[in-house]
Amino acid sequence: MGTVGSGTFNVLQGNGAEITRRTGAEVKVAQVAQRRANPACDMGTTAITDDIFAVATNPEIDVVVELIGGYEPAKELVLTAIRNGKHVVTANKALIAVHGNEIFAEAAKHKVTVAYEAAVAGGIPIIKSVREGLAANQVNWLAGIINGTGNFILTEMRDKGRDFADVLKEAQELGYAEADPTFDVEGIDAAHKLTILSSLAFGIPLQFDACFTEGISKVSQEDVANAEALGYRIKHLGISRRTDKGVELRVHPTLIPEKRLIANVHGVMNAVLVDGDAVGPTMYYGAGAGAEPTASAVVADIVDVVRGLQVSPLGYESMSDMPVLPMEDVETAYYLRMMVTEKPGVLAKVTKILGDGGISIEAIQQQEHHSAQVPVIILTQTVREGQMNAAIAAIEDLVEVSGQVTRIRVENLDG
């Protein structure tokens, strides 16, 4: 009974009458398993146990709601519940992204549902929208702001000119970021969610290990300001796209045109843009975290079970063996920033390397600077990541270029 557990309990109690009006049935919390009591949650006369496996075997229970988080004992609890013929509702993105294939197979064997709407983008019904609402489509691509902490940090960096470390500290004080912020700021949380979205969109098995993951911890105030000046915003996106060669699966900071609706999703809010071949671009927006928004999704899954709405968890009866594309084969545009010695011929060397590598330049800008080293900003056209890797290595080898080249991918998100 942590944050989401208490939220779920409270929503079930507070909106019990509305849920009964919707479903014609009463949803009753039969038993709560908790290690420690949560003083914030008044559970009245609800039966409580400290043996978490008790709920998985309790014959009076139809649906087990797993809100522990992490891999174990969540995985064992879920599998035990399934093997005891119970439907499972979970908000556990890490569990689904990493062990979902095994869990879903077990659920199919026992003819029960595993529902996990709350695992991606909190209260936004994105799982249902992709799996059912867009079921007529071949999805072309999707791109989402699916980590509220990261979006809060990038929003503050842009709005107030603050630095990453400074905003992260505030986010931790506000409770938006964990004491160990690695999962959020290094993109692992977003990669869990993107892995799930990608499988839902394309009908491929969950392949978390194949997800390219780059966080926002290296995004500098300078890059945020440069993006702004170029008409872009930097957002931390999870992107998955169907190509002839495979499915792209990548989480990284991304420059997107400021006029895109998703570029205007601020603070801790989440949004997922899904482009289907029939419907075109659609977007789903809302709170990606928090007790009650997450509970909204958990309880919606319970209501689905009560209503007898059962779809295979990823929405496909037969899976595709389309491979996940290696990152070096992904094609995207780039923003590059490098510090060069201000002398004639340097730009010629840099642009020659790009040209020789088959990389077209969209824009180039040498910024004013009060030292011998000046920043050069380059926007490229779309090129294969492998070609860009080679070009960046060659540029970094130039004696006139100091330090590393900063590279942020650029996506137009227009279809």
Added chain:
Amino acid sequence: MGTVGSGTFNVLQGNGAEITRRTGAEVKVAQVAQRRANPACDMGTTAITDDIFAVATNPEIDVVVELIGGYEPAKELVLTAIRNGKHVVTANKALIAVHGNEIFAEAAKHKVTVAYEAAVAGGIPIIKSVREGLAANQVNWLAGIINGTGNFILTEMRDKGRDFADVLKEAQELGYAEADPTFDVEGIDAAHKLTILSSLAFGIPLQFDACFTEGISKVSQEDVANAEALGYRIKHLGISRRTDKGVELRVHPTLIPEKRLIANVHGVMNAVLVDGDAVGPTMYYGAGAGAEPTASAVVADIVDVVRGLQVSPLGYESMSDMPVLPMEDVETAYYLRMMVTEKPGVLAKVTKILGDGGISIEAIQQQEHHSAQVPVIILTQTVREGQMNAAIAAIEDLVEVSGQVTRIRVENLDG
């Protein structure tokens, strides 16, 4: 086989393999009923009839898809199909908004589904999102841009400083607006859709006749520019809100803060903002019309039937008798524009009428003008519409005020 009919046929054919992969079943067009052949749609060897009732009685057909539009013969076709035990999928908002209660009752009697995702906001899965995705919530309010033609016109008026009549003519040439644009520009189409959304959100019977409906045909370029200068945009919204006294149900031009995400939904795109008590604000965005986006929703409904996903059409097993609030009891803020004779004491008279009527002024602006008549702009705080009606009547009675007072409602949309 008009626009949406051909689109649906094409999506079913083009994405047939994907749909089979998703459902494990093959969806076959068993028969097409059409009055006239559509040369744009190659139906191959599909059985065709010109007797539309043939599909409603054909024993080989499980699902009848009604894409005729309008009340009759669509209503008779749908009822005949239901009475013959067929599930019905329809994109017909007018039919559902006006005859939905009767049709849903008949469907319940015959234990078949009536699905109508395409009736509201085209390809956006908004019906499913409200009915299922947000089922844990008591919805507080919803507000939608649910007529693409109207949003295209308002977007052009703002972006290019053009007049209503001028843009309407272009919209007609582009095929965005009908030769008779009444349904779109006078808000009737939006009122159909809002009626449906309101019943889904609050579990009240469909009450199209109770919907307050004001179109955009009287929105002037001057008001669009004034709104912009005040930090607002004018959008044609359908708004439904739960209050202690009843449910608001109203379609009208609305000033909304420009920083709201929905204020940045441009052109023919649609978006619906739904605020639930657990989830908070969520938004759903996409194409609200067009052959393939609408077909995306029609085919999603078919897939639901194939998957055996049956929910009562409005998502409630027991309906509420909460009344629809008369417009004069609705509380909102207002933008007022009036032409007054420029002489001392006029503003005092106007503000006295407002004050005596219990109306607080948020901002007042007397604009410069090169004539004896000057425009005065007033933003008020929230007040009951009945009080505002009385105040406007009194202001119009002043000899110093010429013509009518322009009144556009203002909504903050922040929860």
